[in-house]
Amino acid sequence: MNDKILLDHGSGGLATRQLIEDVFLEHLDNPVLSRMEDSAILDLPQGKVAFTTDSFVIDPIFFPGGDIGSLSVHGTVNDLAMQGAKPRYLSLGLIIEEGLELETLKRVAASIGQAAKVAGVLIAAADTKVVGKGQADKIFINTSGIGVVPERIDLGIQRARPGDVVIVSGSIGDHGAAILLARSGLPFHAEIKSDSAPLADLVHQALSAVEPDAIRLFRDATRGGVATVLNEIALASGVEIEIDEGEIPVDPDVGMVCELLGLDPLYLANEGKCVAVVSPEGASRVLEAMRGTSVGRAARIIGEVKEAKGGPRVKLVTRVGGSRIVPILSGEPLPRIC
Amino acid sequence: MNDKILLDHGSGGLATRQLIEDVFLEHLDNPVLSRMEDSAILDLPQGKVAFTTDSFVIDPIFFPGGDIGSLSVHGTVNDLAMQGAKPRYLSLGLIIEEGLELETLKRVAASIGQAAKVAGVLIAAADTKVVGKGQADKIFINTSGIGVVPERIDLGIQRARPGDVVIVSGSIGDHGAAILLARSGLPFHAEIKSDSAPLADLVHQALSAVEPDAIRLFRDATRGGVATVLNEIALASGVEIEIDEGEIPVDPDVGMVCELLGLDPLYLANEGKCVAVVSPEGASRVLEAMRGTSVGRAARIIGEVKEAKGGPRVKLVTRVGGSRIVPILSGEPLPRIC
Numbered sequence: 001m002n003d004k005i006l007l008d009h010g011s012g013g014l015a016t017r018q019l020i021e022d023v024f025l026e027h028l029d030n031p032v033l034s035r036m037e038d039s040a041i042l043d044l045p046q047g048k049v050a051f052t053t054d055s056f057v058i059d060p061i062f063f064p065g066g067d068i069g070s071l072s073v074h075g076t077v078n079d080l081a082m083q084g085a086k087p088r089y090l091s092l093g094l095i096i097e098e099g100l101e102l103e104t105l106k107r108v109a110a111s112i113g114q115a116a117k118v119a120g121v122l123i124a125a126a127d128t129k130v131v132g133k134g135q136a137d138k139i140f141i142n143t144s145g146i147g148v149v150p151e152r153i154d155l156g157i158q159r160a161r162p163g164d165v166v167i168v169s170g171s172i173g174d175h176g177a178a179i180l181l182a183r184s185g186l187p188f189h190a191e192i193k194s195d196s197a198p199l200a201d202l203v204h205q206a207l208s209a210v211e212p213d214a215i216r217l218f219r220d221a222t223r224g225g226v227a228t229v230l231n232e233i234a235l236a237s238g239v240e241i242e243i244d245e246g247e248i249p250v251d252p253d254v255g256m257v258c259e260l261l262g263l264d265p266l267y268l269a270n271e272g273k274c275v276a277v278v279s280p281e282g283a284s285r286v287l288e289a290m291r292g293t294s295v296g297r298a299a300r301i302i303g304e305v306k307e308a309k310g311g312p313r314v315k316l317v318t319r320v321g322g323s324r325i326v327p328i329l330s331g332e333p334l335p336r337i338c
Numbered sequence: 339m340n341d342k343i344l345l346d347h348g349s350g351g352l353a354t355r356q357l358i359e360d361v362f363l364e365h366l367d368n369p370v371l372s373r374m375e376d377s378a379i380l381d382l383p384q385g386k387v388a389f390t391t392d393s394f395v396i397d398p399i400f401f402p403g404g405d406i407g408s409l410s411v412h413g414t415v416n417d418l419a420m421q422g423a424k425p426r427y428l429s430l431g432l433i434i435e436e437g438l439e440l441e442t443l444k445r446v447a448a449s450i451g452q453a454a455k456v457a458g459v460l461i462a463a464a465d466t467k468v469v470g471k472g473q474a475d476k477i478f479i480n481t482s483g484i485g486v487v488p489e490r491i492d493l494g495i496q497r498a499r500p501g502d503v504v505i506v507s508g509s510i511g512d513h514g515a516a517i518l519l520a521r522s523g524l525p526f527h528a529e530i531k532s533d534s535a536p537l538a539d540l541v542h543q544a545l546s547a548v549e550p551d552a553i554r555l556f557r558d559a560t561r562g563g564v565a566t567v568l569n570e571i572a573l574a575s576g577v578e579i580e581i582d583e584g585e586i587p588v589d590p591d592v593g594m595v596c597e598l599l600g601l602d603p604l605y606l607a608n609e610g611k612c613v614a615v616v617s618p619e620g621a622s623r624v625l626e627a628m629r630g631t632s633v634g635r636a637a638r639i640i641g642e643v644k645e646a647k648g649g650p651r652v653k654l655v656t657r658v659g660g661s662r663i664v665p666i667l668s669g670e671p672l673p674r675i676c
Contacts, residue, residue, distance in 0.1 A: 007673045012561030014668045037495060038420040038558065039390030041487060046384040052377030053429035053463045053482055057473075082376040091391035093431070093480040125391045125482070131674060135395075137473040142431040144391055144463070144482035149379060157375060220376065223350025330352045335345040336469060 005100040010130025019128065023106055027113030028123045032089070040124040042089055048149040050085035052076060055093075055142040059336040061108070063182045065174075065193030066271070068141055069111030074196050074271055075222065075338060076145040077119045081200040082218040082274065084155050084207060085147030089124040090116065093142035098133045108139065119198040121145070152212045159216035160237035164305040165283040167276045169202060169290055170195070170298040171249040172226050176268025177257045179337055186260075190253045195295075197272030202293045206276065209289035214282030220274045222338055224329065227266040227314065229275050231328040234312040242315045243303030243326070266316075267329060269337045277305060343438040348468025357466065361444055365451030366461045370427070378462040380427055386487040388423035390414060393480040397674040399446070401520045403512075403532030404609070406479055407449030412534050412609055413560065413676060414483040415457045419538040420556045420612065422493050422545060423485030427462040428454065431480035436471045446477065457536040459483070490550045497554035498575035502643040503621040505614045507540060507628055508533070508636040509587040510564050514606025515595045517675055524598075528591045533633075535610030540631045544614065547627035552620030558612045560676060562667065565604040565652065567613050568641075569666040572650040580653045581641030581664070604654075605667060607675045615643060 008015040025034065032040045054075045061068040073090065080087040092112065096105065116123055124146075174195040181192050203218055219229045226248075234241045250258075250265045258265050272295055278286045283301060290296035314326040346353040363372065370378045392413045399406040411428065418425040430450065434443065454461055462484075512533040519530050541556055557567045564586075572579050588596075588603045596603050610633055616624045621639060628634035652664040 008668055010673070011668070013566060014666055035494075038417040039388040039423065039483070039485070041421060042387045042389055044382065044387050049380045049382050049387075049484075050377040051380055051427060051429060051462050051484060053431045053480070054465045055431040055433050055467045055480060057433060057467045057469050079376040083379060085377065089389060091389060091482045093391045093393040093482070095393050095395060095433070095478055124389050127392045127480075129393045129395045129478075129674075131395050131475065131478075134472065135475040135674075136478070137469065140433055140467075140469075140474070140478065142391070142393060142465075142480035142482075144429045144431070144480075145377070146387075146389060146484070147377070156373075228351060328352055330346055330349070335348070336467075336473075 003102050005096050005098060005102060005105060005130055007098050007130050007132065010128055016128060023109050024126065027109045030122045032122055032124045033126065042124060045148060047151060050080045050083045050147040050149055052079040053142065053144040054079060055140060056338055057140050057336050058338050059137065060182055061138055063194055064178050064191050066196035067108060067111050068139060069108040070115040071196050071271060071338060072141040072143045073112055073115035073119055074198050076143040077121060077198045077200055078220045080145050080147035081203040082220050083149060084153035084203065085149045087119060087121045087145055087147045087200050089146045090121050091125040091144045092123050094128045095136055095140040096130050097136040097138050098130055100138055119200060155217045157217055157233055157236040160233050160239050160277040160305045162239060162305055162307045163280050164216060164277050165280055165301055166241060166243060166303040167278060167287060168226060168300055168302050169274050169296045171251045172270055172273060173254045173265030173268035174251060175271040176334060176337060177254040180334060181257060192253050192257065195270055195272035197295045199272060199274055199295060202290055202296045205289040205293050206286045209285045210282040214279040215286060216277040218274050218276050221270045223269050225267040225269055226275060227326045228328060230314045233277065234314055238308055238312050240306040240308045240313055240315060241303055242306055242317060245316055245318045247300055247302045249298050249300050266326060341440050343434050343436060343440060343443060343468055345436050345468050345470065348466055354466060361447050362464065365447045368460045370460055370462045371464065380462060383486055385489060388418045388421045388485040388487055390417040391480065391482040392417060393478060394676055395478050395674050396676050398520055399476055401532055402516050402529050404534035405446060405449050406477060407446035408453040409534050409609060409676060410479040410481045411450055411453035411457055412536050414481040415459060415536045415538055416558045418483050418485035419541040420558055421487060422491035422541060423487045425457060425459045425483055425485045425538050427484045428459050429463040429482045430461050432466045433474055433478040434468050435474040435476050436468055438476055457538060493555045495555050495571055495574040498571050498577050498615045498643045500577060500643055500645045501618050502554060502615050503618055503639055504579060504581060504641040505616060505625060506564060506638055506640050507612050507634045509589045510608055510611060511592045511603030511606035512589060513609040514672060514675060515592040518672060519595060530591050530595065533608055533610035535633045537610060537612055537633060540628055540634045543627040543631050544624045547623045548620040552617040553624060554615040556612050556614050559608045561607050563605040563607055564613060565664045566666060568652045571615065572652055576646055576650050578644040578646045578651055578653060579641055580644055580655060583654055583656045585638055585640045587636050587638050604664060609676065
C-alpha cells in the first residue's frame with residue numbers, strides 16, 4: 001500500500017474500502033459502524049435527544065495536549081454535554097488533502113478511537129473525501145453527535161437570573177495559549193498543554209449533586225473564550241454578569257504567555273473548560289461535585305449574575321478594586337484554533 | 339458588511355454572529371436551529387433512528403441541475419432513505435475559504451434552505467469555520483442526518499438472494515456526466531443536468547406498496563455508480579448479479595458523452611438514483627410505485643440475483659448476447675464528484 005493518501009482513496013471504490021479497512025476499522029470498529037451501510041441504525045431510549053455538529057480545522061494538527069483527532073471528539077462530546085445530554089454516538093466526516101502521510105492519518109484515527117473510548121461514545125457513521133494537493137490543508141474533521149437528555153433536564157442560555165453564581169470548571173486559556181505557542185515557535189521555558197478533554201462526566205456529576213433546576217446552564221468556553229461565553233449569556237438572559245479578576249484561575253505559564261504577547265486569557269479558547277450558572281443555594285454543592293472530577297479539580301466561583309441596570313453586559317472587578325466592561329470582540333485573536 | 343468572507347467570520351465572535359444572522363437565518367431559520375445553543379434538542383418518536391454523515395467537496399460548486407448546497411441536502415437525505423428512514427433533521431458544517439464572495443455563500447445557503455424544505459427536513463444544528471486563502475477550495479459542506487425508521491423495516495445489503503429482481507430508479511450516470519462536461523469545457527450540443535434529488539418519497543412509496551420484507555435493500559448509486567453498488571451487494575450477500583445491458587436506462591446525451599470520452603455510465607456517479615433489490619413477487623408493484631413518483635418515472639428492472647457459482651460478482655449480458663464481468667474499480671474516474 002502506498003504510504004501517502006491518493007485521490008483514489010476518496011473515490012468510493014476499492015481504494016476507499018482498503019483505506020477504511022487498514023486505517024479506520026482497527027481503531028474505530030464497533031457493531032454499529034462495521035455494518036457499513038448508508039446510514040447507521042441506532043436504538044435510542046425514548047425521550048429528548050441532543051444533536052450537534054462541529055468542524056475542526058486546527059493548525060497544527062498535532063499539538064501539546066492533543067491533536068485534531070481527540071479534539072474533534074472532545075469538541076462535539078462537550079457540545080452535547082452542555083445541554084445535559086449523555087453523549088452516545090458520533091459521526092466522522094474526513095476531508096483529506098492528497099499527499100497526506102498515511103502514518104499521520106493512522107495517528108489521527110488512533111487518537112479518535114482512544115478519545116471516543118474514554119468519552120464513552122461510539123463512532124456510528126463515517127465518510128472520507130480526498131481533495132487535490134493544495135485544495136485543503138492536511139486534514140479537516142467534522143464530527144456530529146447524538147446524546148440522550150435525561151428527564152427533567154432543561155438547561156438554557158436564557159435562564160441566568162440575578163443572584164445566580166458563575167462557576168468556571170478550571171484554569172482558562174490553556175488551549176489558546178498552547179496553540180499560539182506551538183505555532184509561534186517562540187522559545188519559552190515551559191510547554192503549555194491544551195486542556196482538550198471531555199466534560200460529560202463533570203456535567204453529569206454536577207447535575208446529580210443538586211435539584212435539576214438549580215443549574216441554569218452550562219456553556220463550554222471554546223472560540224472566543226470565557227469572555228465571549230459570558231457575553232452571550234448576559235445577552236440571552238438580559239442580565240449583567242460581574243466577575244472578579246482575582247478569582248479567575250489562570251495557569252502561571254499561560255498568564256506569562258498572555259503578558260508577553262499582550263493577550264487576555266479571558267478571550268483565549270478552551271477545549272476542556274465550561275462555565276456554569278447556578279442558583280446561589282446550589283453553588284457550593286455543584287462546585288464540590290465538579291472538583292471531584294478529574295477535569296474539574298480547579299473549579300471556582302468567579303462571579304455573580306446581577307440585574308442589567310446598564311443593559312446586558314459583562315463587568316470585571318479588577319484586582320485593585322476598579323472595574324471595566326469586558327466587551328464581545330469581533331473575532332478570536334487566532335484563526336484555526338479548533 | 340464586507341462582500342467577501344474574512345477569517346473573522348469563522349472566529350465565533352461578533353463577526354460570526356453577524357454572518358449567521360445575515361446569511362443563514364434568512365434561509366434556514368426554524369425553531370430548533372434558532373435557539374443557537376451548543377446542541378439542538380429534538381423530540382423523536384420511540385423506535386429506531388438512522389444516523390449518517392457525508393462531506394461534499396464537489397467542484398465546480400454550481401453545476402447544471404444543482405449546486406453544492408442542494409447536493410449536500412440530497413446526499414444525506416438519500417443515505418437516510420436507503421435504510422427506509424424518514425429523514426427528519428440535518429446538521430450543517432461549513433468550511434469556507436477566506437475570500438469567498440458573500441454572494442456565493444448566500445446562493446448556497448438559499449439552495450440548502452430550498453432543498454431542505456422540499457425534502458421535509460429541518461436544519462437543526464450548524465457550524466461555520468473559515469480557513470485562510472489557499473487552505474481550502476471555496477467551500478466544503480458536511481451534512482449529518484437523523485431519520486426515523488418505521489416499524490418492521492429491516493433493509494440490508496446482505497439480504498439479496500437468488501431469484502430477486504434488481505431495479506434501478508431511473509437513467510444512470512447523469513450526475514457524473516454533468517460534472518464531467520461542466521469541468522471539461524468541451525463544446526457539446528446539449529447541457530446535461532445532474533439528477534441531484536431527494537429519494538425519500540420514492541423509497542416510502544415503494545415500501546408502502548408491498549409487505550416490508552419484499553424489499554431487501556435500497557442503495558443509492560453515488561460515487562462509483564451502479565457498477566460499484568451492485569458489486570457491494572454481490573459481495574455482502576454472497577450472490578451473483580446478472581444485469582442486462584439493453585435494459586439499463588441511459589439518457590442519449592449521457593451515452594454520447596460516455597462514448598466520446600471512453601467512459602462507462604455504469605461507473606458514473608448518480609445523486610438521485612438508487613438500486614433496489616426486490617422479491618420476484620413484489621417486483622411489479624414496487625416498479626409501479628416508483629414510477630408514480632417524480633424522480634422514479636423511468637424506473638426499470640435491469641437484472642436478477644443468481645447463485646454465486648463463480649463467486650460473488652456482477653455479470654453484464656451485452657446487447658449482442660455476450661457476457662462480461664463488471665469489476666469493482668479501484669476508484670471513481672472523477673475526483674471531487676460530490
